[in-house]
Amino acid sequence: MDEREFLADEFEKHRVHLRAVAYRMLGSLAEADDAVQESWFRLSRSDADAIANLGGWLTTVVGRVCLDMLRSRTARREDPLEERLPDPVIGPASGADPEHEALMADSVGLALLVVLQSLTPAERLAFVLHDTFAVPFEDIAPIVGRSPAAARQLASRARRRVQGSSPMPERDPARQREVVAAFQAAAQGGDFEALVAVLAPDVVLRADTGAQAGLTEVHGAEAVAGQALMFRGVGGDARPALVNGTAGMVGVVDGRARSVLSFTIVDGRVAAIDILADPERLAELDLTVLD
Numbered sequence: 001m002d003e004r005e006f007l008a009d010e011f012e013k014h015r016v017h018l019r020a021v022a023y024r025m026l027g028s029l030a031e032a033d034d035a036v037q038e039s040w041f042r043l044s045r046s047d048a049d050a051i052a053n054l055g056g057w058l059t060t061v062v063g064r065v066c067l068d069m070l071r072s073r074t075a076r077r078e079d080p081l082e083e084r085l086p087d088p089v090i091g092p093a094s095g096a097d098p099e100h101e102a103l104m105a106d107s108v109g110l111a112l113l114v115v116l117q118s119l120t121p122a123e124r125l126a127f128v129l130h131d132t133f134a135v136p137f138e139d140i141a142p143i144v145g146r147s148p149a150a151a152r153q154l155a156s157r158a159r160r161r162v163q164g165s166s167p168m169p170e171r172d173p174a175r176q177r178e179v180v181a182a183f184q185a186a187a188q189g190g191d192f193e194a195l196v197a198v199l200a201p202d203v204v205l206r207a208d209t210g211a212q213a214g215l216t217e218v219h220g221a222e223a224v225a226g227q228a229l230m231f232r233g234v235g236g237d238a239r240p241a242l243v244n245g246t247a248g249m250v251g252v253v254d255g256r257a258r259s260v261l262s263f264t265i266v267d268g269r270v271a272a273i274d275i276l277a278d279p280e281r282l283a284e285l286d287l288t289v290l291d
Contacts, residue, residue, distance in 0.1 A: 007048050011040055014055050018062045024128045025066035027086030027113045035065045056139065063129050064143045070121035083215050085208035085276050086113040088260045090250065092290055093177070093240040109244045110262040110274040114206065115165045119158050126151050127158035169246065170265035176247035177240070179265045184238060184249070187228045195225035200269040210278035224273065239290050250290060257282045 018039060022032035039062040051057045088110060116124050122144045129135035129143075130151075137148040137155070144151055170176055179198060186194035199221040208215050218224050238249040243262040251259035260282070264272035276282065 003048075004044070007043065008040075010054060011043060011058070014058050017055070018058055021059060021062050021128065021133060022066050023087075023089070024113070024116070024132060025063065025124060026069060027117060029087045029089070031069060035062050035069060038062075038065045056135070059129070059133060059135060060139050060143060063125055063135070063140075067121050067125050067143060070124065074121065084278070085206060085215060085274055086110055086117070087281070088243050088248075088262060088276055089245075090248075090260065090285060090289060091242040093242060093247070109169060109246050109264055111169075111264045111272045112162065113244075114274070115162050116158075118165075119161060120154075122146070123154045123158040123161075126154035127162065130155045131159060168266065169271070170268070173247065175268070176263070176265050179268060179270060180240075180247045180249070180263050183228075183263070183270055190229060192225055192229060195228055196221045198270055199224055200266060200271045203270055203272065205273045205275070207275040208278050210280060241290055250285075250287065252287065255287075257285050257287055260285070 015036060018036045019032050022035040023029060026032050026035065039058055042061055042065075043058065048054075116128070119127065125144060126137075126140055129140050130137060137151045140155075141148045141151045144154065146154070170179070182198045183195065185191075186198060201221050202219065203221055203224050205218040205224045205227060206215060207218075218227050238251050238261075241248050241250050241260075243249075243260060246263065246265070248260065248262045250257050251261070258277065260276040262274040263270055264274075
């Protein structure tokens, strides 16, 4: 095995971790793959013998690449990914899909990713790298061009925003499924009162229907219950699934995904529903993971 092959093998050992970092930074699976590939290009052009900690080096490199991509989004503005739902990561309801489990090892729901999209690129990087992947502020500082103390402040601001906007969700998969099943039964049965009962009073529904309508929001239990009843006659079937590590469902009509629903459960009620219904993005989903 020559040196490049050895380096490629070593890189592959870190690919899943790097993709997890990039996905949390970007909210886009395709862009996350691009960022990971760019980190390989940079490694292949570097003096690998001078890298003492390859995993740490690659994590900071992919973080820098993602930061540049986020800043580029902000500068372009003509096609802001921040005005759409992040890409969902779908797995079987059993949780038996290894790739899904690896990417969602610490479960990052769509609701949390939506909050991350509201942060500045530097805040997002500091929070993701430090709070999620335990990268020291001394390593984060040069990426964002700040001192370690300033990088700590970035993460602190981001943490306050996340904690203030994203309540602690239910972690028990069985309890999640129980609440989602109650929501689904009430919606299919047209039971408005039962729907309101399973929804938190300040529930928020976010729906991404694509480029023309963009991302819309509905707030409050009665308004969200009304929306759920409006769409109960669409047809097809709702397949249970894991969506970003939590109980969700995929609406399927004639073998094609028509919607992906992610639920955030807090204190036994639905606190947030995130719906991806963009036909172009849904067409790219691999439903074989649900079989």
